[in-house]
Amino acid sequence: LAKTTQPISMDSYEGQEVNITCSHNNIATNDYITWYQQFPSQGPRFIIQGYKTKVTNEVASLFIPADRKSSTLSLPRVSLSDTAVYYCLVGDIKTSYDKVIFGPGTSLSVIP
């Protein structure tokens, strides 16, 4: 599976839009992208998943350019409660590759 690279940390003020970019230069044709969110003292939870172009749900948007070598998680108008670690993962659609490994993630701090 493709290796992913994310910024280790980011700061943002409340009310701003936050974009977290994940690089996955070696992504394969069958790979999809998943983002998880982990609040302090909790287990991660699934946020959003996509293969190409744009996906939006009630929590976030995921932008994937045509070459799919990166993806950007967009959080609109963040609040203090969005302070969390965000993980980007790449998985294979066709096989159930079970060895799911998380990277260090991006620690987002929202400042009042």
Place this chain on the structure above:
Amino acid sequence: NAGVTQTPKFQVLKTGQSMTLQCAQDMNHNSMYWYRQDPGMGLRLIYYSASEGTTDKGEVPNGYNVSRLNKREFSLRLESAAPSQTSVYFCASRRRAVLGYEQYFGPGTRLTVT
């Protein structure tokens, strides 16, 4: 529907003691996982089980054993606890989603080894 449950929530052990962390899911998922998370660090995969009756090593399996008792339960055993195993332990299960797969995590077990 409780999702993924873990017991105990907190545990303090002395070096050399043993214990078993319990995990259960009621979502009928095939795959289950054990991760550890040290303070300020990301998740590291200890062991995983793709289906009932199978288990495989993850990134950091040394010092741990696992048992996939049935489809619902996946336990993690520390035979001789060491201070380096002080961590938060998360269990997860995984299901097929619309596009790929989605993991569900339990609340974690906070283990301190003195």
